[in-house]
Amino acid sequence: MDLRRLRYFVAVAEARSVGKAAERLRMAQPPLSVQIRKLEAEVGAPLFRRGTRGMDLTEAGQALLVRAGEALALAADGIEAARAVAAGSRGRISVGYMFVLANAMLPRLIPELRRSIPGVDLDFAELSASTREARLLDRSVTVALCMPAIHHPEIQVARIGAQPFMLAMPNRSPLARLSAVPMARLQGRPLIALPPPEQDPASSAVAALLRRHQIVMPIASRVETVHSAMSLVLAGEGLAILPACAKLGAPQGIVFRPLREASDSIDIAVCWRRDSQSPLIRTFLKCAEKVVARL
Amino acid sequence: MDLRRLRYFVAVAEARSVGKAAERLRMAQPPLSVQIRKLEAEVGAPLFRRGTRGMDLTEAGQALLVRAGEALALAADGIEAARAVAAGSRGRISVGYMFVLANAMLPRLIPELRRSIPGVDLDFAELSASTREARLLDRSVTVALCMPAIHHPEIQVARIGAQPFMLAMPNRSPLARLSAVPMARLQGRPLIALPPPEQDPASSAVAALLRRHQIVMPIASRVETVHSAMSLVLAGEGLAILPACAKLGAPQGIVFRPLREASDSIDIAVCWRRDSQSPLIRTFLKCAEKVVARL
DNA sequence: CCAACCCATACGTTTTCGGTATGCCAATGG
DNA sequence: CCATTGGCATACCGAAAACGTATGGGTTGG
8 A cells, every 4th residue: 555556546536537647747647557557456446437538436436535635635744744843843842940930031931932933832841950850861851941050961051141149038137238248247147048959959059159258057947949948038037049030039028139249150051952953942042042131 | 755654654663663663564674774764864854863772753753653643544444445335335325216115115225225234324315207317327326216217228227026006096086996996987087197208207107008998088287296196186186097105105085996907017126327336236226126025 | 892782784686666659449520 | 431539558668666685883781
């Protein structure tokens, strides 16, 4: 059962003549005649009534014609769809992002993506750092928005921006009256910390910052998300050192202040599998860079 | 775009390995590998990720796989459907019948057909004699139930039975008291006739019957259908000479009596195009014969 | 470091396809 | 009644595609 045969069959059925169909198919009449007879042999029944003025479908031929036409269309659509997916004009891109970046990036990123790649399904999932890495590796997400980047031999990283660390505190805190907080003022104050470095690399950047300035902050609580951290800060449980963009999702009553002697920042990066050959990743990267530039 | 390629592609995608797929396809591995690469060249993008432990679909490959599977199924279903239609286990049979036979045959014929050819669509249409012939010739009906048969070089006829002519009259008619009516008693009485012989060959049989017995019956009315004829008979407009089976659709108040000296009858026949090769016709014929035998 | 596994390439053989020439049949027209 | 025309079928040949065998190369696992 060959698709070429079916194509020839459809052509002959539509032209109601072998000769006319051969002309339209840019081939000679005899080989076309042969192919039709081979198809009939394969089916085991005549598909055409041969008249003196051309060919006419039998009932069996009519039954075949419908399916053959659909099969041809499906096959053509299939390779077209594959091409479109390969070219990035169709398909799906699944994005794993981290919680802090949701408020800062998604409201601008999603419309930007819809404009750039209108035929593509978007799929966003808020994932922890370790889950993002795992899902990138098993390909269940296409790209990850990370802060900081994932380091892994299979994973490619593009740095698209950085966020300075800022101190988050309740607005009734005495430190809130300063326009920038000297590092020394943090000494001994309770810290609301994120998961330890082995689970969340962002924490190691904070730890490094404090270590460099020889500041010790007792850990009042460890929380999973920046959102929880800010809630505890608001409750007066302690201070948090967070990327500046966390401000965008902060509740009323939290203020952010820069740290005077520290110019430390944390990278925002797009990460994907090295062997992902989807052209959508390039486009995604462009969009993400554009959004971060206006942060 | 070849269906064989798509079949190979689906096999490799399902086996996730060229070697396994080749084994299942009963062929060697290298040619299969070549075909897959040719398909990829045709699409213009890789469809598989080659790993060290087999092959894995890319996104483009996944997009193709869905359509390719459907296309294969449709093509296979198409030739299967064509075979089924040719074998008579599927398809459509369109039956043109004449009005008088409706009550006599259809209630038994339709269930009989449904039992014999369950996968076949039935399509019944009540048609005049000339329309039946025309629709047989242009193939818009497959078979016709006729009384009497259609005579035409393109049309094949099978006689499946006969109906004696009977006299239809109101039950208050004096003739109704006889168990059989002598031909002579018809002389001069008004006749309710069907369309003239050139339109309906049944009329010529009636005319011949009367001529042979030298009876003259003035034509009170010409009507299109047996049903109308019986209405007029009931109204006392005249008598009608009808096939015995018309009794089955007769209204209350009409009686049928045999004609004593006349053993004339009219053939019931199944007619179809000589070049209709549908095996359904044979089955239909069998069913119709069985029904007529029990009339 | 060797063996096993799996895909890719190379080459010769076979099958299949397409083109040209031609035959057959029916309908048409003088 | 014969010639012509139009349309499909058959025969044969050259070309293209596919298949099988042999082999290479890369990675994994012992």
